[in-house]
Amino acid sequence: MEQIINWLANILSNASWWGLPVEPAASVIVWAVYGFILALVVAPMAMIVLTWLERKIIARIQDRIGPNRAGPFGIMQAMADAIKMLTKEDITPLGADRIPFNIGPGLAAVASILIFAVLPVAPGLIGTDLSIGIFYVVAVGAFSILGILMSGWSSNNKYALLGAFRAVSQLVSYEVPMVIALITVAVVAGSMSTLTITENQTLASGGWYIFAMPLTFLIFFLASVAEVGRSPFDLLEADSEIVAGFHVEYSGLKFGLFMISEYVHALAVAALSATLFLGGWNGPGVAQAVAASPFWGGVLGFVYYLLKMGIFIFIMMWFRGTLPRFRIDQLLDFGWKLLTPLSLVNLLVMAFIVRLFQPGNVSMGAEIPAGPLASWGGIGQTITMLVASVLLVFLTTLVVRAFARRSRARGFRAIAAIEN
């Protein structure tokens, strides 16, 4: 039974942080309920704040002011929108398949919220530290595809169905490079636990992974943005082509759930990127602060974490403000023909470097010899990986350029053939 408490109930609770003197059994339930309510409250709040932020940022990019009437900086505009969404009529189309139609949005929203269960947001504050943390993230993310597919189909609308098809082909394709990038991180960190990965990114053990593995980060981030379905990968909504895609028939609160799903998922991707590549809550002074006072050290770590998340959130909004949308065939080509092979090569190279730097140890009665470069330490490993990544990027550019030239030449020849 312990493992169930640890694994399911403990997901949203951890009493050790404030050092509260509570019975273990009671703490599990109390904190589970607290965590549950917290997640349910934070998710819509995050959505509201992020929509406002997005409108402001995109307005600036497009040389506008953005919402500015309701409240200071127009911040109440988002609240007003939320109230509008809540009070709108909840429509279920006549031809819709009611049960999947109603489950779909909830599934999508829950899938996004569940990702946060394994993210260490501050020293000592984590839903639950699973030994299979990042694997769990991928598995839970799968449910959002399902939610989209269910709602797209059950709406009984051709645009919705088209959106659902696009969603599936896109999400399934981009899951592959994303998972391989995650595996690369797991190989370098030697663990799939998000907590261990965060703790491994101290300066002593080689610093943040973004310095060691910029290419892995790039693959992961692009694939994740595609996974969320945000611009420039927003083909599943593509309002200029298929109206609004899978959620065209939704209104009121259920539409709101899709908005929550999208923004919370974006937030989760930002948080995951911060955890895996920017060292999570690591930062100057955190260790000392935690040693002095766990609470204030936690707050400091949390602030660092929020800042790092903010960077990625901003980048995603920046994408949306600047980049045009992909075409579906370009999108799939990019995923399968560039990101997937590149991520595989990258995994091989990184795994090889990790072996070179592996310290010798004895495990399960077998002596594992140290890698030839083990004496260089974590910094050496980081530098080697950085160099390897840059080389890989350079080679990829060469290959892609050669392909582009050839296809362009083929195009010219075809045109010439037509003209003759």
Added chain:
Amino acid sequence: MTAIEIPALNFAALLPLFIVVGTGLLVVVLDLFIADKKSLGWLSLFGVILAAIVGNMQQGGAGFDPAFQNVSLLDGYANFFNIIFLSTAALSILVALGYLGRVGLHRGEYYALLLFATSGMMAMGMATDLMVVFIGLETMSIALYVMSALNRHSRPSGEAGIKYFLMGSFASAFLLYGMALTYGATGSTNFSDIGSVLTAGTVAPMAMLGLGLLLVGFAFKVAAVPFQWWTPDVYHGAPTAVTTFMSVGAKAAGFATLMRLLMVSFPAFAVDWQLAIAVLAVLTMTLGNVAALAQKDVKRMLAYSSIAHAGYILVGVAAATTEGIKSVLFYLLIYAFMNIGAFAVVGVLEQKEAIGTKLTEYAGLARKNPWLAMVMALFLFSLTGFPPLAGFWGKLYIFRAAVNADLTWLAVVAVINSGVAAFYYLSVIVQMYMKPAADDAPEILPSTPATRIALAVAGLAVVLIGILPASLVDMVAKGVFG
């Protein structure tokens, strides 16, 4: 970070398997660059022959230790089955070289799939662990599903593919359930460990149930009645080159695993499974032969005949003695040559769109193409069991094994069945030699050298084994395990 120590591996014991797989991979890659698909066929043939030579050179050498943590074993038994699989593959490649080009299906992937299917069969023959059995079986089956549906424009071929796929998946589910129950009852997937647990302990009904489900699964794979429904449609619908390969290879692989599993893991239940197999054998022989009598299409008739032959082989399995194993090995090798030969002739006579496989279209073949008619007659006589051809000795050993194992009634049923079978085999010969050709009969397209080699090899084997069975008996004697 914990590290894993990879144990010492005996790669040499699996060398033939690796050669076949490696050739397959090479074919996949070369297929991208080579437009002449025939050369890929010859390359595959080379790989198969190389694997056979290497496997034989290893005999008596250091290859006999259990390899890879005791999950596979290249003993004499496995090696003999490797010879069966590899000769099947080699002859099928030769048949395909002639056939595929003629019906417009020549694709490089065909040879790769054939080689991978062969590697799956070899893994099954060498397996001493249920895990390897299942993976090998699926590798073989999936390749065969695709090969059956190779001719996507023809409805029968598509039907064959989907039918084989659905039925095969169903059978795999039974097999897997049986494996799971067996593992649950004994705590091991290793053949000999299962055997020792079952012999030592009380008879667990769960293990018995596992055995029953395993039997159902294998009965599906070897097309034994009452699990044969897919066979005629699949063998008839699939391109003839594919039928040639799978009617022998898949069957032999199923028997290879089945016999080792029954003899090594389930000797504790010998009484039960012996009876079950005997009943299966009777049903399979009888239904196969009776249904074949009614067929108007030679390819379909041969499909039913191959069901009947599975029945004869089951008689040998039911004997459950060393002699029984020997007779099955002996029979399977002979069956490989004569069945491939017969299907190869069908392939030569077949035009596009399944024209040329009807019984009446064989009329007057002796006049039009005496050589072809002669080899066909040879294979059919051998399938009937006429002395002094190879098929006769095969049947004789099987029946003798059954009699010596106190299964005289089973042997009697088998003999009666052989008599029935003579009717439909001979009716083809009657058509070829005694009926004039119809006026509008299509021209027989000339066979390619590859097909001629295949026919010559198979025909020589049938005759030589018939005249000199003793040499093969010696070889078979080495192919018995334990």
Added chain:
Amino acid sequence: MEIYLFFLFGGIAVVGALAMVFNKNAVHSALFLLLTLVMIAGLYVLLNAQFIAVAQIMVYAGAIVVLILFVVMLLGAELGESIPRWLTLRNSVMVLLALVFLTVSGTAVYDWLYSTQPITGTVTDEVIARQGSVQLVGESLFTQFLLPFELASILLLVGIIGVVVLGGWRLVQHRQRGE
């Protein structure tokens, strides 16, 4: 508590499986299949096999059921042929046989559980806590079951080639015509 969870997950799995079989709408069937598989993942968690549980969810929810749904929706095959009558002789015989099989297998498993000593493996809670379930799975894949693991790669390759052979037919024809 554990036993209640077992019956909760197991019960929902069985109900989901039945609903999958008897549902006339293929999409609903696929969704019930997913429900069953997720509940089975719950059973894996009860057995301490967290890695297998998450892999199950990832593979089925993330790929297989999604692809099944995709194909069903793409072909518009949600509503298959309607079955005029359920209560035919053939169906009753099949149900009867299924019940017989269920009884036999149920009795056999029950008998094994309560009469003979169950065989316990070496992987206990304590070992999992010490080594982690991922490490244990990886270790047995790379030691005891290395050969099946490697052969599985051939199996997957065969699957991929098969798809290309059957699906890439048009492309090949184009190429043969020199386009």
